[in-house]
Amino acid sequence: MNPVTDLPLWAAWLIAFFLLLGAGLTLIGSFGLFRLPGFYDRIHAPTLGTSWGTAGIVIASVIYFSVTESQLVLHPLLIGVFVTVTTPVTLILLSRAALYRDRAENNPDVPSLQLLENTSQESGSKTDSVTVHESIGTAKE
Amino acid sequence: MNRLFPYPFLVVLLVITWLMLAGFSVGQFLPGTLTAIMAAWGLAALHPVKPRFQRRDLLFKLAAVVFYDIIRSNIAVAGIILRGGKKAGVSSFITIPLDLRDPTGLAILAVIITGTPGTAWIDYNSARSTLTLHVFDLVDEAAWLDLIKNRYEYLLREIFE
Amino acid sequence: MSAIIFFWSVTVAQTALGIAMVLAFARMIRGPRAQDRVLGLDALYSNAMLLMLVFGIGTGNSLYFEISLIMSALGFVATVALAKFLMRGEVIE
Incomplete structure (x- = not known):
């Protein structure tokens, strides 16, 4: 009744390895999401689950269904493709929304629009800011 | 046809x-x-922009490079989280001037950067063509700039421009 | 022997994903800000999707695959809609 008992030993070890790799990475990612301070740190944590976390479990299910149905079963790979394509979209939208909200509140931790303009002008603006600082220093003296 | x-x-x-x-x-x-x-x-x-591939053969090289980098950064970020958030550098924003203009190439770069744990694509300023990233473990800013410019952007420019 | 390895790896993976879901849910409840909650919801969706895939392996039923496909699609749409709302709905009235 149960196809699991006919599973070859090598397949069982491979499935176990990829399952535990995927689930373990996803758990570490969610742990990081829970523990890390600050939104921009946390945004890195779930990508563990969506990169190799998903890949490990998808590979395990490809191996399992291919072995038990004695033919190459590739449809779990579609989940991997779907997750790879959608995760960047959600994370980019979310981080842009967070940046927008932080800028609207004048949060000092995020790069402001003016700062971005300065850095894009490269070294020229750097020397400018140095001279400005010096002139402030002399003015105080 | x-x-x-x-x-x-x-x-x-x-x-x-x-x-x-x-x-x-x-x-x-x-x-x-x-x-x-x-x-x-x-x-x-919808009349989307049709991607112009110049060198399709390099797509496989790009895929291999990204595959390797994702494994490496998975290990790095998992290690940092397991050590309780202690890392060698700081997490901070960096701004990178890009030479890549092709929209498909930029989209692929966004997928690579966001899909790799440890870097997040925050903002792209198309007027100045600068990219703002958030890096989880920033030790050397020049090394990250070098990674994005020479490892990914170079290949993407070869493929699309 | 292979059945024992298979059973235990599936059980451990399900437990790990269950704990991951709890952690993501805790982040969703704790916040502190709206974008943290949306990030928690996104992680909760993707963890639940992976749990469904592991259920599919454990029971040998490929119906779970379709459930996880629907879940990932719903999670994507929900997160995009919420991110869009954060950008336009709340800060500027």
């Missing part, structure tokens, strides 16, 4: 996806092909 099948590669991909989901048989091949062709017409009606 061009009017009837505007995106042959997309049609093939959609038919393969359909068959993977519904099972490989002639009875599924016909509705799958019909749907895929109609989806291609729908896409053509």
Whole structure:
């Protein structure tokens, strides 16, 4: 009744390895999401689950269904493709929304629009800011 | 040909996806092909920017590089989280001037950067063509700049420009 | 022997994903800000999707695959809609 008992030993070890790799990475990612301070740190944590976390479990299910149905079963790979394509979209939208909200509140931790303009002008603006600082220093003296 | 099948590669991909989901048989091949062709017409009606591939052979090299980098950064970020958030550097924003202009190339760069743990794509300023990233473990800013410019952007510019 | 390895790896993976879901849910409840909650919801969706895939392996039923496909699609749409709302709905009235 149960196809699991006919599973070859090598397949069982491979499935176990990829399952535990995927689930373990996803758990570490969610742990990081829970523990890390600050939104921009946390945004890195779930990508563990969506990169190799998903890949490990998808590979395990490809191996399992291919072995038990004695033919190459590739449809779990579609989940991997779907997750790879959608995760960047959600994370980019979310981080842009967070940046927008932080800028609207004048949060000092995020790069402001003016700062971005300065850095894009490269070294020229750097020397400018140095001279400005010096002139402030002399003015105080 | 061009009017009837505007995106042959997309049609093939959609038919393969359909068959993977519904099972490989002639009875599924016909509705799958019909749907895929109609989806291609729908896409053509939107007039999207058609990607111009200059060097398709380098796509595989890019995929291999990204595959290796994702494994490496998975290990790095998992290690940092397991050590309780202690890391060698700081997490901070960096701004990188980009030379890549092709929209498809930029989209692929966004997928690479966000899909790799440890870097997040925050903002792209198309007027100044600067990219703002958030790096989880920033030790040396020049090393990250070098990684993005020489490892990914160089390949993407070779492929698309 | 292979059945024992298979059973235990599936059980451990399900437990790990269950704990991951709890952690993501805790982040969703704790916040502190709206974007943290949306990030928690996104992680909760993707963890639940992976749990469904592991259920599929454990029971040998490929119906779970379709559930996880629907879940990932719903999670994507929900997160995109919420991110869009954060950008346009709340800060500027």
